[in-house]
Amino acid sequence: MQTVLSSVLLDVPRAAAIWLSLLGVVAVTVAGLLLRPGRLRFDAGARIRRAAMPSELERAEEQRERSRYAEEIAVAAERAGTTAARMRAEWLTAQEAVEAAWQAYEAAEADVRRLATAEAMPLPSTPRTPAEYAERERFLHRAALDAYWRKELSVDQLSDVFAHRNGWDPRLHPVEQELALRRAVRDNLFARQQAARDREQAAWRAAERAAEAARSLRDEAFAAANSRPEESPSLLPLIEGTGEQTGELPAVSGREVPSVARGRAAVAAY
Template sequence: MLETAMYNFLLGVPRAALIWLALMFLAVLAIAGLVARPSWNLSVGRLRRRDAALRRQRLTVQAQEADRYAEEVAVAAERAEARARRCREDWLAAQNEAEAAWQAYEKLAALTPRMAAAAAMPVPRTPHTPAEYAARERYLHRAATAAYWRGELSVLELGDVLAHRHGWDPRRHPVEQEVVLHRAARAGLRARYQRATEREQAAWRAAEMATLAAGSLRAEATVAAGQVRQLRHQLAGVGWRPVPVPAPPRQSEAPTQLLPVRVA
């Protein structure tokens, strides 16, 4: 019995030793894991902080660029709106000028039937003396000067009358002179109205283009300001406080109010 017990004991010692060695190896691994885990956590934390810093830096650069662009577009929109208002004022002035020219032409054209009747009548006979010709010349000068002050003749046309150029003959009878003056004034006012109409049309096109450009820039400025606010919100989400973003450009007038409406 003693020999059997010793034999069994000797056979169990290696097995027990192997079990103890395995248990010690597992304990060593567990201790090593516990020791290495804090350093691994520190590495992961540093990586996360570095990624957050890189993201903040990227968003900050984007926000600065977007802020600068939004400010530039806002200034351009304000200038475009000011130019649109000036163009509208110019168009209104040109429209008033064209309307005044048309009214002057209509007022003079109303006298056309009477002038046509006067031209159809025979010219009164008067003595052809130097005094008569001098009187006719004075009458022509007075009538042309009065037509100039009424706006029916231009400065150049008045100069032609006083200098007796381009067919202005002071020896004609006053009735003939009135007819010729009326025709010249009517033609001049008609041409003046046409020039005023062309200026009014050009001013209207310029005002329309300026208004559309102002509206486009205003919309672009609004979009740019929205992008800056979005980037600022993203920066606030990662723990960053960016520079305050300028508000969108103030709209002093609506685009429909700036856009000129032509009156036929």
């Protein structure tokens, strides 16, 4: 009995030393936590924000895409400006053509009025012989050809003259033939002026569309050149106070946690 008791008493100091060592380790750990509580704190919101934010590589790729897009829009705007200038020049040319066609028509109308006044006077008397009729026909053909080469008559009108159809009579007096020819020239120049006016209006509408497209592309190019990457919104609201956090996510009452897309951001087109 004395031997067993002696054995137990000899082990007590060793056990006490072990327990004291364990208590010392626990005390040191607790003291470290109390002095610097943030070292072992688990900030779930910060970790999620860091995971959701684009990396440096993604931001660099996004910047390259923005620069490339800005360059492409600038080139498109420059080409659109060139096209708009060309369309405007074409419109001005069409406008000049309308003015020239109108002046030619007015001159032809003046000739018709002058000859109509002369027609009211008695016509000179000429012998009605085959030679006279042949001369009248040659006069009509020469006058029609001269008007055609001056681009006052169309091909169809010239064909009618030589075919003696649609009212063309080579037996008429030269004064009457000249008046009929001047009326045909006037009608042809009026139709040409109307066609030139239609072309001018179409050119004006095309120039307006080209100018509007150029302005839109210039505005978009300016916006793309001066755009800045948008800041990604925080996934979690900032938590006020200095209280300790647990490993659970903080609850947000009345709101859902917004999501943030990773990768290249879309650039809005204006």
